[in-house]
Amino acid sequence: MSTIYWDEEIETLPRVGLESIQLKRLQSLINRVYRKVEPYREKMIAAGVKPEDIRGLEDLQKLPFTTKDDLRENYPFGMFTMGLDDIVRVHASSGTTGKPTVVGYTRSDIDIWANMMARALACAGATRGDMVHNAYGYGLFTGGLGAHYGAEKLGATVIPVSGGNSKRQITIMKDFGSTILMSTPSYALNLADAMDHMGIDPSSLSLRVGIFGAEPWSENMREEVENKLNLKAVDIYGLSEVIGPGVAQECLNSSGGMHIFEDHFLPEIIDPETGKVMAPGERGELVFTTLTKEAFPVIRYRTKDITSLHYETCTCGRTLVRMDKVTGRSDDMLIIRGVNVFPSQVEHVLMGIEGVEPHYQIIVEREGTMDTMTVEVEVSDSLFTDEIKGLEALTKRITRDVKDILGVTCRVKLVNPRAIQRSEGKAQRVIDNRKI
Amino acid sequence: MRVEQIAVFLENKSGRLAEITSILAENNINIRALAVADTADFGILRLIVDKVDEAETALKEKGFTVGKTMVIAVEVPDRTGGLAEVLDCVQKIGLNVEYMYAFVNKTGENAVLIFRFDDMTRAINSLQENGFTILESSQVYNL
Structure with missing residues (x-):
């Protein structure tokens, strides 16, 4: 099967070209954030770094990290680069205490997000002919709406079924001919059980691919869900602080791992104890800098997810760096x-x-x-x-x-x-x- | 007129009840009456003992959650309809029974009904007005 791309030029760009795009975007980001977001400016001043010190991608390491605590201290909108007039949407995820972490999007951010999500869907083999069954929850959680906009951008037909009510989900799958299932892997297994109870044979459905994320899952679970639902299961990664789903996506004929859409989301792996950047292939904490987001960019945001990065070109032809399945957390989040x-x-x-x-x-x-x-x-x-x-x-x-x-x-x-x-x-x- | 009852929180775990009764035995505390209220997840053991404060201290020392509550003890003849007469009166007066349990005293002539009402003062007065015998705490502890 030939690879389906959403944006072939970028997705297969030699790394030199990619890095030059990243650097230009990084410099412009740091300039903008330094001027507009006080908490970032203060941290940079404290660290003795000025925007003009960012001459190469490696200078990213000079910048201080951003953590969930920083977001909490500036709750709800203190880390936004602009006034609410230009913000068209907010989402929120769990904070470490009672208050959630709030993220904001401009119209352009929503468009970038939809494009990244469309890229993720294409990476998983979806086309405009697909019927996307979106069982991620709709609401403050970025999963539902993020996947929804991406599927629409791709031109597929999206069923905004959201989570819950498994029986109805299965009836819809059967009657509408859902071809792509998007949900958490555990909910996919739950649907498989419900099908079993209803006496529905998954092979009588049209499901082809499952795009599963928002929680950790193992290779064993992949095998189980593939067998039980008669589809190909691929992994998706994202977090609201970075943008939502559509930060990285596993391709269908993968060399292993998920392609990070690094023209927009620049990844690093650090030692969670020392904060030192680690070499490609080494396991550590994943850190992201958003290169293009307007309303709520993050600089060196510590995801607390443990993984590793692989820069070799994938068998699918993409040059985008791959991250392994997330295997753990460097904090106590469940x-x-x-x-x-x-x-x-x-x-x-x-x-x-x-x-x-x-x-x-x-x-x-x-x-x-x-x-x-x-x-x-x-x-x-x-x-x-x-x-x-x-x-x-x-x-x-x-x-x-x-x-x-x-x-x-x-x-x-x-x-x-x-x-x-x-x-x-x-x-x-x-x-x-x-x-x- | 009021009797002190000990209530002990029972975690849903095997051996809890045995542990409590052993602690009481080791401390020479005699159980006069007992009742267990339980749900799927936990239980509450209610006890009338001869030495209330000693029992409370001993159980607390061993890590149990213990509370003391006032209840009343109504003595009725141990015959058919004995309990029914009391409950009939309680209903007519409009008292709410939070819980109750019963035992028969040593002589076997009388039954003792332990009650917890929502309004204890009114319960005592009304029951006495209607001719029921309410035991003094010392009578109950030494039954």
């Missing part, structure tokens, strides 16, 4: 059914309830194809009541507050005081029993 969860957010919720002790543990398990999160909370004397309804009201309140703030449903288990292990130094807040 992804539960596609939702980013920080233990600190759970703590924040618990601390908001009078009498709740700061001793808790989060237990994550995979039951069947779905991830479940249990929050164990110690019942202190002040919380205790001798009536069942009092304790049940407490568990309901915690469940509701967690759902409101984190967007994920958890089970609350009340335990005896000191049942949760106290550790020296850093408490072990999370027990992740998933075998991903």
Whole structure:
């Protein structure tokens, strides 16, 4: 099968040409951000770097990193380069505490995003003849709308089915002839189970390719989902701080890994401890600088995702650098059914309830194809009541507050005081029993 | 007129009840009456013991969550309809029973009903006005 490109010239450009585009864009970005965004300017001044010091791509290393904390401190719009008049959309993702991380887009940003997403879809073999079944959630989460605009840009037919209601999803797949499924890999497995219950043979459907992302998944899961849904499963990568889905995409005849659309998103791999840039092929934390975004560019944003980069030209013909599947995090963020969860957010919720002790543990398990999160909370004397309804009201309140703030449903288990292990130094807040 | 009851939080884990009764035994505490209320996820053990404060301290030392609640003990003849008469009265007065449990005293002549009402003062007054016997706490602890 010949490779389908969205933007063949850029996607196959020799690296020298690519790097020259990157440098021009980087210099212009740093100039602009230095002038317009105070938090960036302050950090650059503190680091003793001026925009004119960026003479080559390697000078990127002189610039300070940006973290989620920086975004939180400037919540909600403090990192935007322009006033809200020019912002046409905002999205938000989980912050490390109660407040979300807000990102903004100009009309041009939305257009770049749609183009990158169209590029991702083409990279996965999609064409305008495809019926794209978009089961990513629509809303503040970038997944749904990001994929949607990309599919429209490509000229495919998009079904904005969003998440949930598996039976209806399958009926639509069958009746509309969905050819491309976009969802989290765990939801794809959930759909496979639902098909099984409904007695529908996946080979009777038209599904051809699944583009799965927003949570970590293994090669074993790929095999399982491919067998169960009778399609080819490819990986997509993105995060709202960078733009949303469409930052990197695995191609159909891949040499392994996802192509990063590096004419717009410049990647680096650093040692998460020292911050030193690592050599190609070495595993470390992925860092991004957005080269073309207007409203909310990021400079050396630490994704906390652990992966490695490969610069050899791919068998598909693309020269764009490839990143491996994300294998872990350099922080304690969990992804539960596609939702980013920080233990600190759970703590924040618990601390908001009078009498709740700061001793808790989060237990994550995979039951069947779905991830479940249990929050164990110690019942202190002040919380205790001798009536069942009092304790049940407490568990309901915690469940509701967690759902409101984190967007994920958890089970609350009340335990005896000191049942949760106290550790020296850093408490072990999370027990992740998933075998991903 | 009020009796102190101990309530202990029971985590849903095997051996919890045995652990509590052993602690009480080691401390020479006698259980007069007990009831367990449970859900799928946890339980609450309610106890009437002869030495309330000692029991509370001993259990807390071993890491249990313990609370004390006031309940009332109504004594009725141990015969058919004994409980029904009390509950009938409770309903007529319009009292809300949060929970209750019962045991028969040593002589076997009378049954003791332990009640927790939403309005304890009104419950005591109304039950006495209607001729029911409410036991003093010392009577209950030494039953």
